[in-house]
Amino acid sequence: xxxxxxxxxxxxxxxxxxxxxxxxxxxxxxxxxxxxxxxxxxxxxxxxxxxxxxxxxxxxxxxxxxxxxxxxxxxxxxxxxxxxxxxxxxxxxxxxxxxxxxxxxxxxxxxxxxxxxxxxxxxxxxxxxxxxxxxxxxxxxxxxxxxxxxxxxxxxxxxxxxxxxxxxxxxxxxxxxxxxxxxxxxxxxxxxxxxxxxxxxxxxxxxxxxxxxxxxxxxxxxxxxxxxxxxxxxxxxxxxxxxxxxxxxxxxxxxxxxxxxxxxxxxxxxxxxxxxxxxxxxxxxxxxxxxxxxxxxxx
Numbered sequence: 440x441x442x443x444x445x446x447x448x449x450x451x452x453x454x455x456x457x458x459x460x461x462x463x464x465x466x467x468x469x470x471x472x473x474x475x476x477x478x479x480x481x482x483x484x485x486x487x488x489x490x491x492x493x494x495x496x497x498x499x500x501x502x503x504x505x506x507x508x509x510x511x512x513x514x515x516x517x518x519x520x521x522x523x524x525x526x527x528x529x530x531x532x533x534x535x536x537x538x539x540x541x542x543x544x545x546x547x548x549x550x551x552x553x554x555x556x557x558x559x560x561x562x563x564x565x566x567x568x569x570x571x572x573x574x575x576x577x578x579x580x581x582x583x584x585x586x587x588x589x590x591x592x593x594x595x596x597x598x599x600x601x602x603x604x605x606x607x608x609x610x611x612x613x614x615x616x617x618x619x620x621x622x623x624x625x626x627x628x629x630x631x632x633x634x635x636x637x638x639x640x641x642x643x644x645x646x647x648x649x650x651x652x653x654x655x656x657x658x659x660x661x662x663x664x665x666x667x668x669x670x671x672x673x674x675x676x677x678x679x680x681x682x683x684x685x686x687x688x689x690x691x692x693x694x695x696x697x698x699x700x701x702x703x704x705x706x707x708x709x710x711x712x713x714x715x716x717x718x719x720x721x722x723x724x725x726x727x728x729x730x731x732x733x734x735x736x737x738x
Contacts, residue, residue: 479503479706502703506676506711514665515672519651522585522668526650527643533592534642535635538600539627544610553601560594566659573660584660585653585668593649596642603638604631644720651716673708 478486482497490496506512541549541556563569569589570579578584608631616626632639654670661667 475706475709479703479710481703483703499703502705502707503711505704506707509672509676511664511672511676512669512711515667515669518582518666519669522582522653523647523650526586526591527646529586530591530593530596530646530650531639531643534597534600534646535632535639536627537592538597539604539631541597542601542604542608543623556594556597563589570659579660580662580666582666585650585656588656590649590653590656593645596645600638600642603635607638608634647719648716652712670712673712677705677708 474491477493477495478491479502480498480500481491481495482499485491485496540546541553543549564572573579573584573588576587578587612630613626616630621629652670654668654674657667657671
């Protein structure tokens, strides 16, 4: 019997099991995404009857034509890009400095403030008091309600960032900078921020995804349709398409036509709403891999 590369048969078997498990997990995660893509260009009748499994059938781009021919889509895209960009920048502007202050041991009141921050993770004022607050601040039915609201600073993201500063930025570094006459503001801007690209990228991605997918704010606080984000627009298109497909069923050809392309529009909406985030992710993946290890046990 020849020698195995790993010295023991058990090591080789273990590695094979690991590779097989990884492949299976990848297929379980990747196939639903792949199915959404092929279903969005396939005949809805073939999709609903289970005939579309690996390759698209009855290829048609009618669903995408219907989605992108709606002028509301472009208005929603414009609004969502504005809300996501400004919202992410404002959230980072509040979260990063607050996390830095809370990470400084010389700040005596940090435990006191941290308690109230964490308290809001478990208890909140509820929808009605929040709506009254937004109304009293004159934010209802304006674009600013998407940017300045109780979710502007996510406490979970604040805790992650504070943990990063506590365990990654040595206190000796601040002591050395202080000897050279560097105050907290300059230390934060010149030293802490350049060393925090990983956590800023990760938290920025979290905020970006939140603002991009945020539809509840528009549903509750905005009545002007020209201010609605993409998610609300896609939701309305999906609902109107479903109602048409079901309601026109007894009308002969109209119902069949709608039913034939209903799934194309449904899956096309999913791709339209998620594609921009999927495009951005690869550019910050290297920082994301570092950032997800924040707070982990290091040996």
